[in-house]
Amino acid sequence: xxxxxxxxxxxxxxxxxxxxxxxxxxxxxxxxxxxxxxxxxxxxxxxxxxxxxxxxxxxxxxxxxxxxxxxxxxxxxxxxxxxxxxxxxxxxxxxxxxxxxxxxxxxxxxxxxxxxxxxxxxxxxxxxxxxxxxxxxxxxxxxxxxxxxxxxxxxxxx
Numbered sequence: 001x002x003x004x005x006x007x008x009x010x011x012x013x014x015x016x017x018x019x020x021x022x023x024x025x026x027x028x029x030x031x032x033x034x035x036x037x038x039x040x041x042x043x044x045x046x047x048x049x050x051x052x053x054x055x056x057x058x059x060x061x062x063x064x065x066x067x068x069x070x071x072x073x074x075x076x077x078x079x080x081x082x083x084x085x086x087x088x089x090x091x092x093x094x095x096x097x098x099x100x101x102x103x104x105x106x107x108x109x110x111x112x113x114x115x116x117x118x119x120x121x122x123x124x125x126x127x128x129x130x131x132x133x134x135x136x137x138x139x140x141x142x143x144x145x146x147x148x149x150x151x152x153x154x155x156x157x158x
Contacts, residue, residue: 024147034128038120042113047072049121051080052089052114055106062101063092089113 012018014026036046044052054061054070061069067077081104084090089110095101106114129137 034124035121042117062095062103
């Protein structure tokens with residue numbers, strides 16, 4: 001059974017009885033929209049912000065490894081890296097293990113921008129989680145990690 005809809009809304013609203021997949025999808029949509037808006041206010045697309053975040057959290061990955069980590073195909077990742085590089089947020093170095101490969105590295109300007117966007121996204125995330133106490137938020141994180149599981153390809157929120 002679904003909750004009544006406010007006038008003008010289209011489609012059912014999530015309830016406690018909704019399918020878990022749908023609830024996760026809707027929650028991800030909400031967070032993607034909110035963080036995407038924050039990234040755009042700072043001149044980045046959500047994908048660019050996520051690429052910068054991945055470079056911050058997992059330095060030293062070559063472009064292929066980064067693409068697998070983010071669940072992005074080569075063409076999509078290259079376009080993101082090209083734009084970030086043109087704007088001075090990323091540089092690419094040769095991989096010392098294999099000169100045919102390139103390692104993208106976040107620049108100081110890229111790190112400064114990533115830090116600003118991350119702070120703005122933290123605020124948006126906290127706002128979306130209003131009504132949950134810190135223990136509930138930690139439990140939500142544990143539950144989501146359990147649902148994701150220990151898989152090599154964690155996919156992408158892109």
